[in-house]
Amino acid sequence: MPGGRDASSVAGEEARAVHAEAMSERILEATFACVDRWGIAKTTVEDAAREAGVSRATLYRYFPGGRDELIAAVVGFEFARFFDRLYDEVRDAASLEEVLERGIGFAHQAVVGHAVLQRILATEPELLEPTLTIEGSQILGAIAEFLVPYLERHELAPGVDVAEAADFLARMALSHITSPGRWDLADPAQLARLVRVELLAGIAPAPVR
């Protein structure tokens, strides 16, 4: 029965795809554990395969580029996890001010509290940074895209272009999240001042009271 065979082969493909995703996730989790333990430079493909309980050949089937691809994929994987959490944190924010305040505050704490990231930054930043830059330009785009609907719903200062404002806010959010400089982002009053007074003054000035 041709119909039946099609259906089962579709189901088979889906099962294989699910299996492939689970397998690559398992390898990435294992690689992350190795990086946590030994750092980036000392983590080998063999270590990651052993930690994941798979053969070297299996690992190369999922990551044909070997070590470099694996490390880049771990960084991407960790970023995706981070953004899922960030999204959960801010998705019910009612206003542009709130989404920026909560997003910058949460993301900064997450960066400060990320033990593996902090250890790598202290010991082998040169190995992490090139991957972060590639992720970084995608991140700017992702943050900007996320901010667009909030900007569209908000009354903006005359002459402000939504796409330009979103790009500028994304840059400033990312800059403060990773390097707060003079700002104590754990202090709600300072966070509010940064967002409402500094960042948004030209884009969406607070109504005069």
Added chain:
Amino acid sequence: MDGARPEGAHEPAVARVVRLGGDDRSSQRVRIVDAALRCIGAQGLQKTTADDIAREAGISRATLYRTFPGGKDAVLAGVVETEVARFFSALAVTMGEADDLEDVLVAGMVEAAARLRSHEPLARLLADEPGVVLARLSFAKLDGLLRVASDFAAPFFARWLGPDEASRAAEWAVRIVISYLLSPSQGFDLADAGQTRRLVATFVLPGVVALGALGDPAP
């Protein structure tokens, strides 16, 4: 090296640094630092050895080690120190000539962006060995740089702002320059005065003014 630079960008600064130091020892340092910059521009940082730098400077290896006992790493620290001093002294001239708050923001950002972009050894590193540069321009390292750069720039803003606002405005301007250096944008080229003026007028100046007008300075 100076021949390879854009129209006269660094020549006076070299003279200034030499004059500041005066004695043979400091001119020897400058000579070695400039040789190191040429080596980095030509072959990158990793491949550059202390021997390469000595050869390029036309001095012996022993002389290099007498001037920089730490060898290559010490020369590199000297390179950063010298280039930062040159960068700030050029920036001071431009920012000192500005007539109002918008001008000082625009002039400082344009000068900084243009200098960073036309710095050949830096461009070479960003293209071929980005980790070396980025590791110094992000996270806690960027916090340190923000502090140094905004301490430098704040006095130029203090003509129009209180001390706290001047420091925050200066820090903000430095962030913007670094963000657009590392991730160039389609809409704003910060080496272009017109585009930077539009960016400053739209997004930055209202915030700087609001900090002064509405913000509660930190206790």
